[in-house]
Amino acid sequence: MINVAIVDDHEMFREGLVLVLSQEDEINIVGDFNSGDSFLKAFGELDIDIVLMDIKMEGMNGIEATKKAKSLNPDIKIIAVTMFVEDSYYMQMLNAGAHGFVLKKAGKYELVQAIQEVHKGGNYFSQEILQKMAFKAIAGKDEKEQQLSKREIEVLQLICKGLSTKEISEVLFISQKTVEVHRSNILRKSDQKNIAQLVIWAIKNNYTTI
Amino acid sequence: MINVAIVDDHEMFREGLVLVLSQEDEINIVGDFNSGDSFLKAFGELDIDIVLMDIKMEGMNGIEATKKAKSLNPDIKIIAVTMFVEDSYYMQMLNAGAHGFVLKKAGKYELVQAIQEVHKGGNYFSQEILQKMAFKAIAGKDEKEQQLSKREIEVLQLICKGLSTKEISEVLFISQKTVEVHRSNILRKSDQKNIAQLVIWAIKNNYTTI
DNA sequence: ATGTTATTAGGGGAAAACCCCTAGTTATAA
DNA sequence: TTATAACTAGGGGTTTTCCCCTAATAACAT
Numbered sequence: 001m002i003n004v005a006i007v008d009d010h011e012m013f014r015e016g017l018v019l020v021l022s023q024e025d026e027i028n029i030v031g032d033f034n035s036g037d038s039f040l041k042a043f044g045e046l047d048i049d050i051v052l053m054d055i056k057m058e059g060m061n062g063i064e065a066t067k068k069a070k071s072l073n074p075d076i077k078i079i080a081v082t083m084f085v086e087d088s089y090y091m092q093m094l095n096a097g098a099h100g101f102v103l104k105k106a107g108k109y110e111l112v113q114a115i116q117e118v119h120k121g122g123n124y125f126s127q128e129i130l131q132k133m134a135f136k137a138i139a140g141k142d143e144k145e146q147q148l149s150k151r152e153i154e155v156l157q158l159i160c161k162g163l164s165t166k167e168i169s170e171v172l173f174i175s176q177k178t179v180e181v182h183r184s185n186i187l188r189k190s191d192q193k194n195i196a197q198l199v200i201w202a203i204k205n206n207y208t209t210i
Numbered sequence: 211m212i213n214v215a216i217v218d219d220h221e222m223f224r225e226g227l228v229l230v231l232s233q234e235d236e237i238n239i240v241g242d243f244n245s246g247d248s249f250l251k252a253f254g255e256l257d258i259d260i261v262l263m264d265i266k267m268e269g270m271n272g273i274e275a276t277k278k279a280k281s282l283n284p285d286i287k288i289i290a291v292t293m294f295v296e297d298s299y300y301m302q303m304l305n306a307g308a309h310g311f312v313l314k315k316a317g318k319y320e321l322v323q324a325i326q327e328v329h330k331g332g333n334y335f336s337q338e339i340l341q342k343m344a345f346k347a348i349a350g351k352d353e354k355e356q357q358l359s360k361r362e363i364e365v366l367q368l369i370c371k372g373l374s375t376k377e378i379s380e381v382l383f384i385s386q387k388t389v390e391v392h393r394s395n396i397l398r399k400s401d402q403k404n405i406a407q408l409v410i411w412a413i414k415n416n417y418t419t420i
Numbered sequence: 421a422t423g424t425t426a427t428t429a430g431g432g433g434a435a436a437a438c439c440c441c442t443a444g445t446t447a448t449a450a
Numbered sequence: 451t452t453a454t455a456a457c458t459a460g461g462g463g464t465t466t467t468c469c470c471c472t473a474a475t476a477a478c479a480t
Contacts, residue, residue: 009315010314010315011315011316011317011318012223012226012227012230012314012315012316012317012318012321013222013223013226013314015226015230015317015318016222016223016225016226016227016229016230017222017226019226019229019230019233020222020225020226020229023229084420104220104222104223105219105220105221105222106221106222107221107222107225108221108222108225111222149455149456149457150456151456151457151458152456159406160406160410161406161407162402162403162404162406162407162410164404164435164436164437165436165437166435166436174457174458174459175458175459175460176459177458177459177460177461178457178458178459178460180437180438180439180459181457181458181459182457183437183438184437184438184439187438192372193372194372194374194405194437194438194466195404195405195406195409195437196369196370196371196372196373196405196406196408196409197371197372198406199405199406199409199410200370200372200409200413200420203410203413203420204420210294210410210413210414359425359426359427360426361426361427361428362426374465374466374467375466375467376466384427384428384429385428385429385430386429387428387429387430387431388427388428388429388430390429390467390468390469391427391428391429392427393467393468394467394468394469397468404436404467404468405467
């Protein structure tokens with residue numbers, strides 16, 4: 001019997017997951033939570049083998065919740081559940097200690113397979129994600145990973161809120177010139193060529209929420 | 211007994227919905243479909259009272275599918291299921307003939323309530339949507355609804371793909387000046403002040419997909 | 421028929437974004 | 451201790467966006 005907890009702030013999706021997985025004989029749903037906080041609060045009292053963790057949530061996100069859960073109990077296995085097949089955040093999630101990665105558009109059987117695989121001590125990644133990783137590895141094995149700095153993430157989030165360079169400079173108490181530097185570094189690192197593309201890239205890479 | 215069909219291209223969400231609603235004694239799931247096309251193909255052979263219709267789908271979207279279903283059978287009731295609480299597309303969906311509007315983050319009980327209400331011949335709208343409509347009505351009762359034209363929607367979608375004014379003019383075989391006119395009309399009608407805001411507005415209003 | 425909207429396209433100019441460049445300070449890692 | 455990276459900020463320039471204006475043609479509705 002595999003004890004599974006579910007953390008996702010979408011009621012219907014979570015309730016659906018609970019019901020779908022409850023049908024499986026070998027899976028036992030020990031709890032479902034609508035936030036990282038409520039999950040961690042109940043964490044001590046539950047016997048959990050595997051957590052299905054949404055990455056994008058209001059309040060504490062899946063990456064933070066995964067780090068904290070792993071620090072409380074390193075044996076726990078976490079499978080990230082996500083909407084998009086994008087570049088940057090599965091690395092963050094893997095670094096946080098996740099053992100698997102499943103897309104929300106995956107079906108029941110893929111999800112059960114992922115749970116079984118991870119419970120046996122393995123890893124599971126959706127095909128689409130593996131493909132993305134493989135292509136990325138082939139295409140850019142010489143390029144070093146261009147990660148956004150804290151300040152750049154801050155600026156990116158303000159850009160996505162629709163603030164102009166001038167407005168951002170006023171919010172962050174820095175000169176417009178500095179914001180310009182951040183802007184162009186963000187565009188270069190993200191490999192996007194204008195703000196429209198950047199906003200969509202930021203959403204897919206979990207830097208901002210719509 | 212209420213015969214319900216579900217149209218949504220997210221496997222897990224749809225499977226979840228099926229299971230959640232199957233638990234209800236008065237609800238009978240007669241079919242679930244991953245696209246507007248597959249739904250309409252099966253439409254003739256099924257006895258459907260109510261359709262839970264996702265608005266945002268690959269291929270034919272929920273608005274088109276709703277229009278076609280209503281033209282085939284005007285008695286059918288459609289409840290739109292959607293991710294965002296935004297301005298423009300519930301009007302489109304209502305014009306297409308929808309009787310209800312439920313957010314994806316709604317819980318099981320709200321959804322069942324919506325189905326019952328619509329089946330009785332009424333309408334159902336999530337609180338958040340009613341609030342949005344009410345505030346909109348109060349704030350802008352003199353302003354007439356500024357709807358985007360076909361060409362503007364075309365331009366908007368190209369903007370969201372990250373094309374510059376020059377590139378758009380080349381794709382559409384019109385002058386840059388004309389594209390500029392469309393751009394500024396889109397910004398004015400959407401009441402957004404730059405491209406970053408516009409892209410997010412377009413996503414929320416279902417003009418483009420991420 | 422006559423008004424409205426959509427689509428097209430121009431002139432002209434202000435503002436913002438974008439792209440070079442240098443360069444100082446601070447912090448962190450080798 | 452010495453690179454390396456992050457954050458800061460300026461000069462100077464091009465390109466793009468955004469905003470004002472006029473205006474013609476076509477389509478559609480009252």
